[in-house]
Amino acid sequence: MTGDLLVFDLDGTLVDSQRDLTEAVNATRAWMGLGPLPAEDISRYVGNGAPVLVQRALPDAGEEDWSRGLKYFLEYYRDHMLDSTRLYPGVREALDELHEAGIPLAVLTNKPIRFSLQMLERLKLDLHFFRVYGGNSFPEKKPDPAGLNALIAESGASRERTIMVGDSAVDVQTARNAGTRSCGVRWGFQPETFVASPPDFLIDDMRELIGKTR
Secondary structure (H helix, E strand, C coil): CCCCEEEECCECCCEECHHHHHHHHHHHHHHCCCCCCCHHHHHHHCCCCHHHHHHHHCCCCCHHHHHHHHHHHHHHHHHHCCCCCEECCCHHHHHHHHHHCCCCEEEECCCCHHHHHHHHHHCCCHHHCCEEECCCCCCCCCCCCHHHHHHHHHHCCCHHHEEEEECCHHHHHHHHHHCCEEEEECCCCCHHHHCCCCCCEEECCCCHHHHCCC
16 A cells, blocks of 8 residues: 555644644633533534634624633634644654655644644654645545645645544545545544545554555
8 A cells, every 4th residue: 555645634643732722622612611611522613724623612692602611712823732732653754754754744724724733843853744634725624635635736646645633533434425445543633534435544643654655
């Protein structure tokens, strides 16, 4: 099983950002006079971009309160997004080896692009990827295939030899919509969603991808 292009989700796939996202959501709720939500609930809200995350975390908010909450969330998260966020075990080693082997790597996330770029730069991973696209890089977010289609065109890879790597059904559906293969990671925020949307294969450690790209 080989790949000419590997495209990675960010939160829950490359980085464990659960605590910082939980803190940002609950800081937003506290600012609006609401109590905290459990981390496991917030994890289920992640994956479709910041506006949807905040909307799910503020289910009773009207349009004006939701807009205020989103603005506060983005400002808070900007300042605290790397307080506790770390790479998952094996991620740096896998990306180092894949990059050194000359395999095109890219990130396609629903996280806002400015946060995604800042996070990867501060984690010293930005130079591993030829392109990073975020949730506001295209008119539609994943699972819309626009971002994955653009990466395939830019890299010159074939769809048959492109793999979308992620931790949720959103990533599997993105791959299906673009006609590529999908790899699910057993860690992350929403691996339970693979039951309804199974990927082409699953891995327990990112280093397992090294053997699947040769």
